[in-house]
Amino acid sequence: METHRTFDFRNQHFVGQEGRLIPLLQKAQETEGCLTRARLLEIHRETGIPLSSIYGVATFYAQCRMTPVGKNLIRVCHGTACHVAGANDISAAVEETLHIANGETTKDRLFTLETVSCIGCCSLAPVIMINHDTHGNLSEKQVKKVLKQRQADAAADAKGAKA
C-alpha cells in the first residue's frame, strides 16, 4: 500500500456524509492527477461502497480520468459559438503543432489535448483554455504562437531545473 503523503483519507471532511463518493473522487483526482486503481480500492474499503459502483460512477463523468494528464492541459472549446467561429480549425492547429489527437498526451508529458463542450466565454469565440488561462478570439496562427510560447517556457524551465 502506498503512503498517504498527498491524500489523507481520514482528513477528508466528506467522509460520513451522504453522497460523498463524487467529492471523494474529485479530491483524489485533484491531489494525484488521475484516479488510480489503488485509490479506488481504498475508497471501496473505507466507505463500503461496492467497487463496481465506484467504477461505474468514475467512468460516467467526463471529468474523472484514469490516465494522468500532461503538465499543461489544453481545453479547446467546442461550444456552439466556438463551433460557428471555427473551433475545428483551432483543434486542427493544436493537433498539428503538438502531434497529438484529442484526448492524447505528448510524449514529453507537457501537453494534453482535450475537447470540451462549453467554457462559457462564448462572446470571445473561438476560445481555448490552457490550465486556468483563457485565450479568446483566436486564429490558427495565434494558437500556434501561444503553444510555441508554452513550449519555449517549458524548455527554459527544464534548463533552469538542470542548472
Next chain:
Amino acid sequence: MKILVGLGTCGIAAGAERTYQALAERKAANGASFTLAKTGCIGMCYREPIVEIRTKAGRRYQYGNMTADKLDRLFSEHVEAGRPIAEWLLWSDDGSGSELAYTTQQNRIVLRNCGFIDPESIEDYLAVGGYQALQQVLAQNDPDALIAAIIQSGLRGRGGAGFSTGMKWRFTRMAKGDHKYVICNADEGDPGAFMDRSVLESDPHSVLEGMAIAAFAIGADTGYIYCRAEYPKAIERLTLAIAQAETAGWLGEDIGKGGFSFSIRLKEGAGAFVCGEETALIASIEGKRGMPRVRPPFPAVRGLWGRPTCINNVETLANLPWIVTHGAAAFAALGTKGSKGTKVFAMAGKIKRGGLVEVPMGISIRQIVFGVCGGIKEDRKFKAVQMGGPSGGCIPSELQDTVIDYESITKTGAIMGSGGLVVMDETTCMVDVARFFLDFTQRESCGKCTFCRMGTKRMLEILTRACEGKSREGDIERLEELAERVKNGSQCALGQTAPNPVLTTLKYFRSEYEAHVNNLKCPAHKCGPLLTYQITDACVGCLLCIKACSAGAITGERKHKHTLDQSKCTRCGQCYKVCNVEGAISVD
C-alpha cells in the same frame, strides 16, 4: 471617486486582472485618490476589459477595451482633469457613449446588481437592499401568501421548460416529508449559454437569498447548489458568499429570530450534461451515476434522498428578491400574457455586440439582434438564430419577428431554453450545425434509453455522411424517421428534445439538406469535402498556394496563372486560406 473593474470570466480572459493590478499599483504609488473595487460581469463581453469610473456625485462612466496601457490617458484626462474620454466611453448615465443602445434597451431585474456591486462583498449587497426581501418574507411569516404572490407574478422556470415556479413550490409544500430540500440548478451545460455563470459570479448573494425565500415557502431546511465544475470562478465566489451569509446570520440557525433555519451546501458537478435534468441531478448529488429516472413521482413529491425537493434554476432564483420587494404586480406588468417578467439572453455567434442582455418578454428576435446587439458581424446576411442549445432549434431570419415568449418560441419548433442565443449568418451551414448538436447529444446521452443511445448515434452518422459527401439514397427520410422515434422513445428531456436541431433545420432549410445529400454541394461553402476549388483568371501567379498545397495539386510559375489538378486536390482549402488576391480562387 471609485474605480471599478469588471472581473467576470470574460473580463479575466480579456486581461481584466492585469488592468486591476495596474490600478492597484497606481493607487499604492500615488496614495489613495480613489477607491478601487472589483465588480462582476457588466454584460458587454465584446468590449472587455471594462473599467467604470463612479464620481462622488454618483455619475457612472464605463470604458471599454481598457487594457493596462490605456490607464495613463484615462488618469490624466478623466480622473485628474475631469474630462470624460468620448472615444472610449461605452456608456454613461449622463446619456453619452457609443453603446447607449445596448444598455438603454435592456430592463435589468436578474442582472440588477451584476457589474454594479462587488460580488465578493456582502456589505455591497446589503447596501443595494440585499436580504431585505428575505427579511420581509420572514416578518410576514405566511408561506401560503408568498406562494400565492409568486403564482400571481407569473414567474416561470428559467431553466428551459417554463413551469410555473409558484405551482412547483405549492406541490413541494403540500408534499409530506420529515425534511424538504431546495436545489439550485447551476449545471448550465447548454453550449452557448452563460447567463447563470455570470449571475453566480457577479451577484451570488441574490441567488442565496432567492434560495432562502424558496426554502421558507416550501418549508425546507437544507439547500444544495449543484454547480458545473467548469465554472471555477463561480464556485469560488459562491463559497465565499455562503460563508459571509452564515457569519452575518442570513443562513444557518434561526434566521431573523423567527425560528426559520436554512443552510446551503455547494456541490460541484463532474462533467455530465445530463445532470442538468432534475432527476439525474438528484442522482448525482446522491453520489450515483447521473441517470434520469421516470417521472412521476416528481421531485416535488420524491426527490433528494426520497424527500420532497424543489429544484429551481439560477435565473429563476435571482428574480425572487426583486419580486418580493417590488411586488408581484410589478413583475406581472412586464412581458406577454403567458410569459411575465424579463429574460436574460447570452448573445454569441456572428453578432456585433455579444454578451449578456436582459430584455422584457414579448420583444421580437429582430429587436434583440438588430436593436440591442447591433446586427450581424461584418454586415453579412442574417440567416438564423439558434435558441435553446442542443434541445432547441434554429429559427430562420424569415421568422425574426417572432416574439420572445414561451409559447411563440415553441411554435417555431425551437424552445426558450435557458437563454443561449447563437446568431448565424450566411456562411453557416445548417446541416453542419445540426451535425454539431447531434454530436453533442450523442456523446452526452447517459445510455439508459435505447433510442436516445443508438438513435442519436445513427442520426449523427447520417449527418456526418451528408457533410462528407457520402450520403446514401433516402438519408433525409431515414433521418426524419429516426428523429420521430428518438423523440418518442426517450424517457427524459435530453432524448426527447435531441432531434429538435435536426427537425427545425429540416423544416426551414430543407433545400440545404437536399443540396448535401442529392447534389453533394454545400451552399454555405462550409463542408470541406463538398467543395470544389478553382483558380480563376484573377490569379497573379504569386506561388503562395503552390507552397501551401500539401497534395501537390497546384502547379505553375511566378507571374503566370497557376493550374489546379482536381484529381489530386484533397479539398483541404489551404490554397483558399493563403491566397491574398480577391477572387483568384473560387469555391463552389
